[in-house]
Amino acid sequence: MFLQKLYTRLNNMENPSKACNSFRLLFTMSSLEEPLGFDKLPSMSTIDRIQRFSAGACRPRGDDMGLGNCWIDGRSCSTSNSCDEDYEEYTGEAFPWRRHVKDVSEGGTFNRRASSLSKNRMKFEYVCDSRYLPDHQCSCKCNDRGIHGITNKFLKGIPKFVKIVEVGPRDGLQNEKNIVPTSIKVELIRRLVSSGLPVVEATSFVxxxxxPQTYSMGNDYCWMQLADATDVMKAVCDLENARLPVLTPNIKGFEAAVAAGAKEIAVFASASECFSKSNINCSIEESLVRYHAVCHAAKELSVPIRGYVSCVVGCPVEGAIPPSKVAYVAKELYRMGCFEISLGDTIGVGTPGTVVAMLEAVMAVVPAEKLAVHFHDTYGQSLPNILVSLQMGISTVDSSVAGLGGCPYAKGASGNVATEDVVYMLNGLGVKTNVDLPKLMSAGDFISEHLGRQSGSKTAVALSRVTADASKI
Ligand SMILES: CC(C)(COP(=O)([O-])OP(=O)([O-])OC[C@H]1O[C@@H](n2cnc3c(N)ncnc32)[C@H](O)[C@@H]1OP(=O)([O-])[O-])[C@@H](O)C(=O)NCCC(=O)NCCSC(=O)C[C@@](C)(O)CC(=O)[O-]
Structure with missing residues (x-):
């Protein structure tokens, strides 16, 4: 919105300057097709010029105009954003668009306006491009030092490469009530592999x-969707360039998986006693004993084992799950030989606040590089949860193409975060995944068309609109 207003304002000026042209170029470049990352920020001098030619863009909104929140008489600020500290010294704020104050001694349209409005000729600056925050319409003067500081401060913990574990064919499709034909599952896996995804969880030998002892769907649910696990695995086990793990809840499942050609397996425990009972018909401790046996058998055959912990934040029956419980189960799975532990917010109730506490507890007993995060998107918290996990050093993220999935244990629970949305965000952060977004989207379109519904990926939906609009021109 802010960008659009600014762009319109620039367009309406009688003598558009070079700055306007630069900005127009920036705006044109900022199509939906590519995420705006820090690498896409314009040169700071461009923004500086825009600011000079667009006094309105530097003005505070509505009743803040003049002597309000932004243009103040004196040094204090009445908004919630502190205006007194210098950016360099500031450490306590969680947002990069914080304002800071600078004495202005030379002119220009912007400063003359400031001068006429403020006795002390103070102006506020955002240290970051304010297009990320449409509500904040104050100055967007930036400088390279500021941006560098932001990237350092907020992105320094983020890994350069993130491994995406695609779980759509398993976690996504297992929740589909209508049986998806084996050939569709196989084609989906092929397409996902060809998009560059390094790991595609193929099926489940349950x-x-x-x-399942469902809490909200009645007892009309079963895992028949996975009855073709052997056929699926046999059809894809020779695919190259990706690992294709499968879920195995017990020795019987493990043996069937290996016989079908699986080269990697996953076991799945829970941090919730109730969920464990409902999902795999045993207590947490019993499941650990069971998985010990599976791990032992897998090690004999040099088959790598991934471990899942479900309900790492909340359970539909038990409510909040203590982080210490999650840490305990994760540690046990790690100790029995799982090379990676995926922490599943099965019903999607986590927020960055609860996720940080949970990760802190788990990271105290399992190294961050051995952990993955697995968020369901019920409350739209997956991306912030992933971002905070990356900031804490996690570099493996589970996701599901087109946001496939759900959870039979919790009414309204959504599928996993959509892989397309994760890739889009990571692209914007300059984090490599080796995933080709258009190819991934085509895999998402393929399965969405088959299921007869729109993709659950916001990125896929937005980008398909761009293409549709373009085709009308
Ligand atoms: C664990 C069991 C088997 C226990 O179920 P049970 O009934 O206690 O097992 P059982 O050993 O008593 O066997 C009962 C029958 O099942 C058969 N059976 C036994 N095992 C297998 C097998 N592997 N494959 C095929 N058949 C099997 C077995 O042969 C027998 O058949 P019958 O003699 O009556 O004809 C059952 O509860 C089960 O399969 N649960 C799986 C449930 C499931 O798939 N849940 C979804 C996983 S997703 C998840 O957990 C969360 C995750 C990972 O996505 C992360 C997140 O989102 O948070």
Whole structure:
């Protein structure tokens, strides 16, 4: 919105300057097709010029105009954003668009306006491009030092490469009530692999007869969707360039998986006693004993084992799950030989606040590089949860193409975060994934068309609109 207003204002000027042209170029470049990352920020001198030609853009809004929050008489600020500290010294604020104050001694349209409005000729600056925050319409003067500081301060913990574990064909499709034909599953896996995803969880060797003790869906649910696990695995096990793990809840599942050609498996425990019972019909401790046996058998065959912990933040029956419980189960799985532990917010109730506490507890017992995060997007918290996890040093993220999935244990629970959305965010952060977004989206379109519904990925939906609009021109 702010960008649009600014762009319109620039367009309406009688003598558009070079600055306007630069900005127009920036705006044009900022199509939906590519995320705006820090690398896309214009040169600071461009923004400086825009600011000079666009006094309105530097003005505070509405009743802040003049002597209000932004243009103040004196040194204090009445908004919640502190205006007194210098950026360099500031450490306590969680947002990069914080203002700071600078004495202005030379002119220009912007400063003359400041001068006429403020006795002390103070002006506020955002240290970051304010287009990320449409509500904040104050000055957007930036400088390289400021941006560098921001990237250092907020992105320094983020890994340069993130491994995405695609779980759509398993975690996504297992929740589909209508049986998806094996050939569609196989084609989906092929497309996902060809998009560059390094790991695609292919299927699950669970009991197709098992009726989960559902809390909200009645007992009309079972894992029949996975009854073709052997056929799926046999069809894809020779695919190259990706690992294709499968879920195995017990020795029986493990043996069937290996017989079908699986070269990597995953076991799945829970941090919630109730969920464990409902999902795999045993207590947490019993499941650990069971998985010990599976790990032992897998090690004999040099089959790598991934471990899942479900309900790492909350359980539909038990409510909040203590981080110490999650840490305990994660540590046990790690000790029994799982090379990676995926922490699942199964019903998607986590927020960055609860996720940080949970990760802190787990990271005290399992190294960050051995952890993955697995968020369901019920409350739209997955991306912030992933971002905070990356900032804490996690570099493996589970996701599901087109946001496939759900959870039979919690009414309204959504699928995993959409892989397309994760890739889009990581691209914007300059984090490598080796995933080709258009190819990934085509895999998402493929399965969404088959399921007869729109993709659950906001990125895929937005980008398909761009293409549709373009095709009308
Ligand atoms: C664990 C069991 C088997 C226990 O179920 P049980 O009933 O206690 O097992 P059982 O050993 O008594 O066997 C009962 C029947 O199932 C058969 N059976 C037994 N095992 C298998 C097998 N592997 N494959 C095929 N068949 C099997 C077995 O042969 C027998 O058949 P029958 O003699 O009556 O004809 C069952 O509860 C089960 O399969 N649960 C799986 C549930 C499931 O798939 N849940 C979804 C996983 S997703 C998840 O957990 C979360 C995650 C990972 O996505 C992360 C997150 O989102 O947070």
């Amino acid at each position: 009991s197709p007869k098992w009726v």
